[in-house]
Amino acid sequence: MKDNNIKFIPDIIYEDIPFTMLIHLLSKNTTVISDVVYNWRWRETHDSITQSRNAITNFNSRLNALNICWDILKKYDYLKNDDLINAFKTKILNLDLYIFLENVGDNEEDYIYKIQELVYKFLRDWQMLDLKLASSLSIKHQVVYYAVKTGNLNLLKRFTYDKNVIEFKHTLRGKKYSVSIVDNNDPELIKKH
Structure with missing residues (x-):
């Protein structure tokens, strides 16, 4: 870190994302250990800036951190490394964007629309609208x-409302798809779609 003058970027949220990426890309040697050396604290009060999942400013900060990562990949000439880029984009779909989408249906209509618009623009700008990489994600993520x-x-709200998803079935060759959802407000508990 000292040799490459790597530091946290001041005055941004999610500064660990570009910081970690830069460390790994510029590392001459990386060792993976199984010891727990980092504890992440989840606050029950939900007053943590980074744990708030229903604030547009936090989502924009997350997108900003991801765009900084893209600039890092470009600066160090990693954009031609398809395996790395695809792995990074898959991680973005599976985690970085999805943590803000997973319960978006619990919010007001204006907020849902704004998040949908921001995610759409991000996918468009990162050339991910074809959703090819999404095929490796869970069926719920794909929907x-x-x-x-x-x-x-309506579909976004339906699949991101605070529901417990019991089961998704997927048959590739037979083209059979089945979705079962537990609806906490439904006395019958299970709706089949």
């Missing part, structure tokens, strides 16, 4: 990103 791509807010 949520399809809803974002098509602007189907």
Whole structure:
């Protein structure tokens, strides 16, 4: 870190994302250990800046951190490394964007629309709207990103409302798809779609 003058970027949220990426990209040697050396504290009060999942400013900060990572990949000429880029984009779909999408249906209509718009623009700008990488994600993730791509807010709300998803079945060759959802407000508990 000292040799490459790597430091946390001041005055941004999610500064650990570009910091960690830069460390790994510039490392001459990386060792993976199984020891727990980092504890992440989850606050029950939800007053943590980074744990708030329903604030547009936090989401924009997350997108900013990801865009800084893209600039790092570009600066160090990693954009031609398809395996690295695809792995990074898959991580973005599976984690960075999805943590803000997973319960978006619990919010007001304006907020849902704004998040859908921001995610759509991000996917467009990063050339991910074809959703090819999403095929490696869970079916629920795929449905949520399809809803974002098509602007189907009803579908987005339906799959991101605070529900417990019991089961998704997927048969590739036979083309059979089945979705079962536990709806906490439904006396019958299970709806089949």
